[in-house]
Amino acid sequence: MKTLTQAQVNKKYKDKYVDFYGTYDYTKKQKMYEIRKVYSEIHENTTLGQDVGTAWEYMRWKEIF
Secondary structure (H helix, E strand, C coil), rough: CCCECCHHHHHHHCEEEEEEEEEEEECCCCEEEEEEEEECCCCCCCEEHHCCCCCCCCCCCCCCC
16 A cells, blocks of 8 residues: 655645554655545544644544534
């Protein structure tokens, strides 16, 4: 499966909820992300694409009213 950098994930999956797996690539010396699933609405264990690799990862709350 293809892996993406943080910037690529943030741009490509902006405003989408993603289930991902992160690994560190020692040859490139950066964290890489494998996107497993993409959703338009929030699901368990997902985060917004623009939050991947930031302090907001898994921290946003969806208000249900």
